[in-house]
Amino acid sequence: MPAAAARPYHHGDLRRALLRAAVETIGDGGPAAMSLRAVARRAGVSHAAAAYHFGDKAGLLTAVAIEGYQLLAGELEQAWATHQAYAEVGVAYVRFAVRHRAHFEVMYQPELYRADDPEVLAARAATAVRLYGTARPDPGQLAVGTAAWSLMHGLAMLWLDGNLPPQVGSDPEAVARTIAGYLEVPPELRGRDIRRGR
Amino acid sequence: MPAAAARPYHHGDLRRALLRAAVETIGDGGPAAMSLRAVARRAGVSHAAAAYHFGDKAGLLTAVAIEGYQLLAGELEQAWATHQAYAEVGVAYVRFAVRHRAHFEVMYQPELYRADDPEVLAARAATAVRLYGTARPDPGQLAVGTAAWSLMHGLAMLWLDGNLPPQVGSDPEAVARTIAGYLEVPPELRGRDIRRGR
DNA sequence: CGCTCGATCTAACCATTGGAAAGATAGTCT
DNA sequence: AGACTATCTTTCCAATGGTTAGATCGAGCG
Structure with a gap:
């Protein structure tokens, strides 16, 4: 033993x-x-x-992707638990992309691995739940959630690729907070979760 | 002859x-x-x-990337010229990603090609100008532009990867218009360009 | 303890790939 | 005609992903 x-x-x-x-x-x-x-x-x-x-190689990358989605779901959940602020979940998303760059880059290149693997689907669904705030979003939540997800995902990608102009600075989390402020959440959804203050 | x-x-x-x-x-x-x-x-x-x-292979992919950035810059310019609406530039961005998927996928994987190639840098800069609306954005324009770019880039990536939940529908341009509506442009910038109506 | 059995790992092999080098081919220019 | 140069092919090499046969070693069983 x-x-x-x-x-x-x-x-x-x-x-x-x-x-x-x-x-x-x-x-x-x-x-x-x-x-x-x-x-x-x-x-x-x-x-x-x-x-x-x-x-095979795709199998190895599949394992990396699964681990990545699980890590991400955990960090998003923790961010929500500690801040109760939707914007901070987005910041956590960007932070994850930067800190776990290797995982993130694999996760969002599905041609590299078996994206239809059951474990991948499960781990990805868990992440989506954290992003939309619920497993069954209504149309309003769906739209706002997709906007928020797109916003943070796009920032993460552009940041990692070094595509943004240098004037935006060197702190991705700060940029994430800034642009999160431009996301206008409609009044009828404002009561649900929403960022802190204001 | x-x-x-x-x-x-x-x-x-x-x-x-x-x-x-x-x-x-x-x-x-x-x-x-x-x-x-x-x-x-x-x-x-x-x-x-x-x-x-x-x-070499990277050289071929560099040529693809250059062509892609030039095409994109052209389409963004045309979108602005025809609609005079900032949101429609974003829609054009997403449309380009879907219609010229091959180019787009290469463009945003800089490890595949020589991202520091002068022609690449020039073509990319031309695209950035169309996105920010100016070659020298002030801090406000920089923030809003980065938010808009991130939003549309993220949507394009998530869409191409098939990561979004199926309920968002099958028309990426419609989704782009929807989530563009959630971008809140601060009053002090509202006079410059801005989407139509409202 | 001695044996088998199955899980784990290595060695060897194969087809394909990106790249380099040498040479063949064919326009152009004088 | 003859030289020159750009273009393209043949040939070769090292590295890669994948497969297969066999070596190694732990565990269970008599």
Whole structure:
């Protein structure tokens, strides 16, 4: 019986090690630069070992995407719990994109992985619930939620790609708060959640 | 003396033919599925011919990105000229993303090409001018413009990735108009451009 | 303890890819 | 005609994703 961790066989938790190695590899170089062999090298195993645990490259990236959606859902929930402010959920979204860039870049490139994987769908749905504030948004909530999501997602993407003019500054969360202020929430929805103050 | 076109040498306008083949190839399969050899096959030449005209794969994708930014800038300008409504520029942005998906997907994946290429920078700057309404936005314009750009860019990305819930419908331009309505433009800027009506 | 069994991992192989280099081809210019 | 240059092909190489056969090793069972 091994200490406490579930070191399965020879290497010991290779799957998790490979996942971490993948995220690190994507971290420097982006998803395009992530090869199964590079990840395997980083973990000190053969590339076939990675293929064994994840099926193929898309399988590995699918695992990254799942982990990413789960992390994101958690952070969005926590942001809402602590601030009770819709705008702060958006800020958390952008913060996640910047802090977990590797995960985020994979998540929003569905051609790279199996976007129809059940676990992916579940984790993504959980994220959507946090974004819309409910599992079954009415038309009004749907529109405002889509606007808010688009706003923060667009900012995150433009920021990560370095597309925004330099004058916007170097603090993405601050920019997120600023532009969140331009989102006009219609009166009939204003009572529900809404940003703090004002 | 060839008819009228500038058929340079053996094949005749191979560069343009390869560019079109590249866009088509990206069209079915996404940028990740575009190989130099596949593009060359489609154009009926060897993959080395493609490398000759564009230097390398990144060079070919750089050409796609440049063409994309130029097209986008043109469409944004035309949208403003015809409607004089800021919101319609945003709608045109989303329409471009959907209609020229191949270009758009390349443009916003700078790791795929040489984003620091002078022609890219110029074409991108021209697009930014159309988005911000001016080459030198003041802080207010900068904030509103960034919000609007983020909003439309995010919608385009989420739409293309199929991430939005199905209830939002199947008409991306309609969604763009809807969420554009939630963008609150502060009074001190309201006189400048602004959407029609209201 | 000795054996089998199955999970894990490696070695070797294959087709495809991006890229480089050498050479063939064909316009153009004098 | 002959030289020159742009264009394109053939050929080669290293790296990649994926597959398969086999090696390794832990666990369960007698």
